[in-house]
Amino acid sequence: MGYFELIIACIFVNNILLAQFLGNCPFLGTSKKMETAVGMAMAVIFVLVMAGTITWVIYTFVLVKFGLVYLRTIAFIVVIASLVQFVEMFLKKSIPALYAGLGIFLPLITTNCAVMGVCVLNIDKEFTFLQALVASFFYAVGFGLALILFAGLRERILLARVPKPLQDTSIALITAGMISLAFFAFQGMV
């Protein structure tokens, strides 16, 4: 599989949110306003690239080498959680502007299953390091795309006449389902 196909697959066909249904919590939680959605998307891209590559390195050079593959999940959780903490500290000191921009979204990613999911997928699909890097970045781009699209829709839904029982999260879930259906049109492309 070439890199172009990989990119298309990551962004559209296997979109982490709408095709694989990972990371729904921030998808619903941070999509009420465009501003927060953009912040979250940026933070996910940043963390996912870091986490995807580092977990790949740990898996390949530590876990496989010592025959500890069964500890993958627990190791990845610890690594991602520490990584996010580390990145937060690093940014706060070194790039305060970026830290201020990402704000609270950085710690929120600790609990984002999309990050964990991508790291696991990288391993399961037996990607090379470079493929893992590209895949992590474009999965995150796909996450951002879905989130921003969804935030735009939700801002508009606010002005629409929604029956009372369906207001807020209910209508959001229905909308998410319909975008997801739309994304199914990409199936089979790659």
Add this chain to the structure above:
Amino acid sequence: MVESILFTFGLGAVCGLILSFASKIFYVYEDPRIARVENLLAGANCGGCGFAGCSAAAEAIVNEEAPANACILVGVENVSEIAIIMGSEAGTAEPLKSYNNCDGGKRATDRFIYNGLNTCSAVTSLYGGKRDCSIGCLGFGDCVRACGFDAIHLGPNGFPEVDREKCVGCGACETACPKSILEVRTVSQRLLHLNEYDNALAPCAQTCPAEIDIPRYIGHIRNGEYEEAVNTIRERNPLLLACGRVCPHPCESYCRRGIEDDPVSINQLKRFVADYEMNSGKRLPIECAPDTGKRIAVIGGGPAGLSCAYFLRRVGHHPEIFEAMPKLGGMLRYGIPEYRLPKKVLDWEIEGILNLGIDDHTNVRLGVDFDFGSLIASGFDAVFFSVGAWNDYNLGIPGEDLDGCFTGIDFLAKIGNNDPVKIGQRVAVIGGGNTAIDCCRTLLRKGVDKVYLVYRRTRKEMPANEVEIVASEHEGIDFVFLAAPNKVVGNDENQVTGLEYLKMELGEPDASGRRRPVPVEGSETVLDVDMIITAIGQSPLLSFRGKGDRLDELTITRWNTFEVEPATCQTNVPYIFAAGDSATGPALVVDAIGGGRKAARSIDLFVSGKPVVSQPRVLLNKHIPGTIFESVEGVVHKKRTEMPELEVAERINNLNEVDLVISEADALYESSRCLSCCRLCYNADS
């Protein structure tokens, strides 16, 4: 098994080590106050404050991006502790409450038919709503739905009403409202707010120099809520007893009812509720914000000084008043005679203001009893000048220094202070303003045989209040119009025996639009009098400005007043502020009160370390375009309540108050004449 245990511990240890090193290397100094503030917050991470979690809120509070009371869940004790950590600032520890600015409901007419979604936010997106009032309430109740505390409901007229008991000041309604009908403010924020072009203001409220919310207090009177009415007036004017008696009510000239009918007698209603409070025997409690510890010196205890001190005290600062005369009140006490404003009433009102915790020092004159350097050295954070305009102009004619010649304010002050004054039997008072009339009417009450008022133009051009002129006509004052004093005639004992004047005729209009009087050649006439009072205007007495101190650097205008920024009352020396007659030249009491409040707002900004800037779109008593109507439909003529007054025979030989207060029935009737206007809407009579 062993490997997995080793690996897990190893990974944990590595991660832990890396993080602990990182926290050393990447340590960023964080204000220790953030942690202390966070401990005082609710810890619920509810987001009600508008920040992402309690730690973000604590950071915002420490960075002064949020007030100490940002958290909607914690009680007053925690808020005041936070305020203490933060070094308190006016109003921060006060509870926030939601206020409704529009009680118009559906009075404004519709511009188009709207069949869309019934929420305010949706309606606003279509040309700002169907009503022709661009700021008014749309009445679909977005605020009601936004309120999580069941504190707002739509009232019978279709506009929101706030239940102050239930309101926690979370601000959800303010955010939800697409107009600015609901505003969540502390009392301090409300006290120091200046009128803006975008506010919901009736023409009368736009005109009032003190910016009193007139329709609101008249509404309270109509509902019999006299105490509420007093509190509403006190948000803008602490001297309601005095203003209710002496204010020439510029507001009434812009009353919409006045376009088709007689205007509402706004000032008599103010006097009615003010007297109601005084006669009720108890003072209504006045809320003050928690102490800030800032001290402000107020030089001059007249209306501007009292007003400024009152507002500074209410937002939590500590003003101290320095007054040159034996008692506070300034021109209210020494310029306005007893029969218009009894000293007893004034004393009661000033006592109420001082009771808030304002220190006063009387009989101390700046430049004589203390100097500016010692004032600054004693630790005042700002200085407010409200020294008034006590310097009478002279005529500049020969003989002015003879025995029996007085100047207006000097004469009134002596009478007001019960100083012995040698009063003649036939007196000429020169001038056409209120001071001249006050002198004439005071003299009559002192038993003078004949009082002439000598004025160089005609009755039409007299700047005095019309009611005052009418009252003095009733009391039998002789008006000598079109007469320009030429010289004072005296005898060998330096005693005044007469006033020689030139007759005048009216010529071309001058810059003020009044026809300029021109002397008639050879028309010298002598008025046989033994006392002359010159009351042709005043200017501030700024002789306290010594050489070499900061006062010397103050910019003074060519009218001998302080030069100040009109919207902030700040002089060119940043910590010196000025308002009242000493900044504007002789003006109304209510102008001085408004100026005092404007200065209090700027002083509050200054002592809190914020830039002293005007509010954006501040109105400053101009009128909002399009809100002054040519005609008003649906007005049924209803007679204006006449002011009750003492008969001439009962009042002419004593100093009893002439104007009386209207009865409760009349007040209720008069308040029902109010159209409850806002900018565009009003209640037509049915």
